[in-house]
Amino acid sequence: MMEPVSANRNHFNSPNVSQKHDEQPLHVEMARRIGKALLKAYPFNDEQTIVLDFAWLNSRVLASHVKTIIGVDISQEMVDRYNKRVANQGISEEEMRAVCIPEELLSDTSVDQEEHNLQLKKLLGGVEFDVAICCMSYHHFPSISSATRTLSSLLKPGGHLYVADVESIPAQSSAQESNNTQQSDVDLEPIFPGGACEAGVVMHKYGFSRDEIKGIFIEAGLTEINEETGQVARFAYDIVTRAFKNGKAVNIFLATGVKQFL
Numbered sequence: 001m002m003e004p005v006s007a008n009r010n011h012f013n014s015p016n017v018s019q020k021h022d023e024q025p026l027h028v029e030m031a032r033r034i035g036k037a038l039l040k041a042y043p044f045n046d047e048q049t050i051v052l053d054f055a056w057l058n059s060r061v062l063a064s065h066v067k068t069i070i071g072v073d074i075s076q077e078m079v080d081r082y083n084k085r086v087a088n089q090g091i092s093e094e095e096m097r098a099v100c101i102p103e104e105l106l107s108d109t110s111v112d113q114e115e116h117n118l119q120l121k122k123l124l125g126g127v128e129f130d131v132a133i134c135c136m137s138y139h140h141f142p143s144i145s146s147a148t149r150t151l152s153s154l155l156k157p158g159g160h161l162y163v164a165d166v167e168s169i170p171a172q173s174s175a176q177e178s179n180n181t182q183q184s185d186v187d188l189e190p191i192f193p194g195g196a197c198e199a200g201v202v203m204h205k206y207g208f209s210r211d212e213i214k215g216i217f218i219e220a221g222l223t224e225i226n227e228e229t230g231q232v233a234r235f236a237y238d239i240v241t242r243a244f245k246n247g248k249a250v251n252i253f254l255a256t257g258v259k260q261f262l
Contacts, residue, residue: 169207
């Protein structure tokens with residue numbers, strides 16, 4: 001099987017995917033609903049807020065509410081289409097643009113990640129973002145822990161990360177026993193098609209649980225923990241809409257973390 005990052009780049013570079021992806025009614029409606037939830041969750045300011053759109057490239061729904069949006073993706077085709085749409089709408093590059101990044105910068109090897117994050121920050125002009133958004137993309141990443149640390153590194157202190165993706169579904173036999181405890185993959189219903197998983201395009205066929213996302217955010221410094229009570233602050237997890245994936249009705253969550261002040 002091809003390396004996951006390369007498999008995703010090739011998949012989204014395909015004309016059959018890149019030219020239709022953001023025009024599919026499901027994707028358009030999903031972007032609208034997630035955009036509505038984002039506008040409710042954060043006080044965007046059209047003169048101040050700088051947004052990172054990471055591997056979503058559907059942030060146009062926020063355009064009139066922010067100062068600048070910079071999109072990032074490993075697919076040159078997706079980036080080119082994004083920039084063409086922006087230009088056709090008469091929007092300047094200072095307001096909206098997307099950048100194609102080398103796939104090696106998304107390596108999940110801890111040895112290289114700090115250097116990769118510095119290179120990525122340099123490619124983005126050293127900008128520290130008020131908000132980073134990554135929607136319906138986490139299930140494509142080989143390591144969501146690595147991706148979350150990268151996103152955290154690009155935020156200014158106090159900056160917000162928003163992640164939207166598919167919530168995992170407990171298997172019927174274990175649903176009554178889960179009680180929000182950590183579950184293994186064998187306790188969950190597969191959500192994404194097997195072919196996409198076998199091809200290396202989808203890496204997390206079961207989606208994600210609230211506890212899994214919370215743990216990843218804690219590791220990336222996107223929450224605060226009360227040392228006395230152990231309670232986690234600056235983390236939110238809400239169901240913002242529903243969708244059908246592979247014939248199953250699924251919840252779409254929006255998780256929020258806030259980068260700690262040093």
